[in-house]
Amino acid sequence: MSTIRQSPPNQPLTLLYLESDATARTAAKTLFLSRFETLYTAENVEQAHLLYEEHRLEIDVIVTELSFPGAKGIDLIRSIREKNTFVTVVALCARGDTALIPQALELNVDGFLFKPFTQEQLFSTLDHLLEKIYLRYENTQNALLLKQYIDITNASSIISKTDPNGFITFVNDKFCQITGYRPDELLGQQHNIIRHPDMPKSAFKDLWATIKAKKIWQGVVKNRAKNGDPYYVKTTVQPILNANGEIEEFISLRHDITAIMSDKKQLFDYLSANALSVLILIQIEDYTVLEKFYDKGSVEKIEQTFGKTLLYLMPNPWGFQRIYHLENGLYAFAID
Known part of the structure; x- marks a missing residue:
């Protein structure tokens, strides 16, 4: 031996x-x-x-x-x-x-x-x-890398897949978290279940024309969660082709950009969706004095601190969950 x-x-x-x-x-x-x-x-x-x-x-x-x-x-x-x-x-x-x-x-x-x-x-x-x-080793390595790519994509992106007719066949956890729907409520449905009425039909017409042509579509989409709250996602839709070049399915990757959309736009969207909302506006008095004596960075810090303090001091029974900063020292609270 x-x-x-x-x-x-x-x-x-x-x-x-x-x-x-x-x-x-x-x-x-x-x-x-x-x-x-x-x-x-x-x-x-x-x-x-x-x-x-x-x-x-x-x-x-x-x-x-x-x-x-x-x-x-x-x-x-x-x-x-x-x-x-x-x-x-x-x-x-x-x-x-x-x-x-x-x-x-x-x-x-x-x-x-x-x-x-x-x-x-x-x-x-x-x-x-x-x-x-060698081929088996290479396939094993590729499968391992693919799994890691899938894991990190699932952790960072809002993902769904549909069949060629647009019926949902897969959603990941982040999709359910942002929409408020369970997987069983989404599978077999079309994406209009989360479509916001503010989105123009022309946008989706362009989306479908693009992906049906086997091209990638990208854009910002405003959706509506199960509880009615609007949210914004930067979206990429990719057609997945089989060996014959035919569309097998569509996969959509999204990133939540609601937090970086302007507060003014989000407030207007909220008021449009909730016609019977209660709106409270608060203005910092003599705001121009702040601008005169402080630099822009200091004014922004003052505004941020003031907004957080307003939300903290707002009586809990009223149920306000957030404050909208509308610039120039103007703030808004809204509740339906």
Whole structure:
């Protein structure tokens, strides 16, 4: 039982090689080290079991005879497959191993080499299998990266997906949080469930014309939550195409920009949506004096502090939740 290390030109891979013939083991080492960084060799099934258990997390490929004196390589393959369905296995077949090949196929052996084999046959088999391994590693890595991209996008964006007809098929948690709807209230509905009446029909006509043409649409949309509150989102809608270039679905990513929309616009939107609102206006007296004696930055700090103090001092039973700063020392409270 021995271990040899050598650096290959590509991604490092590890091989477990089980061969009962000492001459064949020695001859194969140089060949295998042209494709693998690490080579573990065993002369019997027991040694192979021990090596696999010790290095199971690093072994990528197993090359083993199907039969040995007093033991069967097929038993080693079966034992390993019970623990690892992904490791690549190549079976070395002698003339008398024909009866074992169906069992090897059932165990999803990845390749066969029939003794005696040439160097070209060995390399051809190994290179084909190594290409599959590299592709599998690449796919695994891409899937891992994709999951992280999805996680960070879900954490930062308001996301929904629809079928080609505009019916909602997916919403993430942030979509439910901002709209106030549960997923079961949204799935199967169209986005007009959150459409605000202030949004012109021409905007959505442009949106649909753009995405139906398989292009990305971007814009600011005013929506209405379940409780009637308006909110603003910067929206990107992307058509998702299948392999034939046909639209499979639409995905929408949004960012809440309500906080950066002007208080004046938000107040007007609120009053338009709530015709019976109570409106209270408060003006800082002699505001021009502040502007005369203080710089712009200091005036803004005074206004911010004054607004927070007004909201704090407003009697709770009145139910005012926010204050609108309308500039030039003018503030507003509104409640429906």
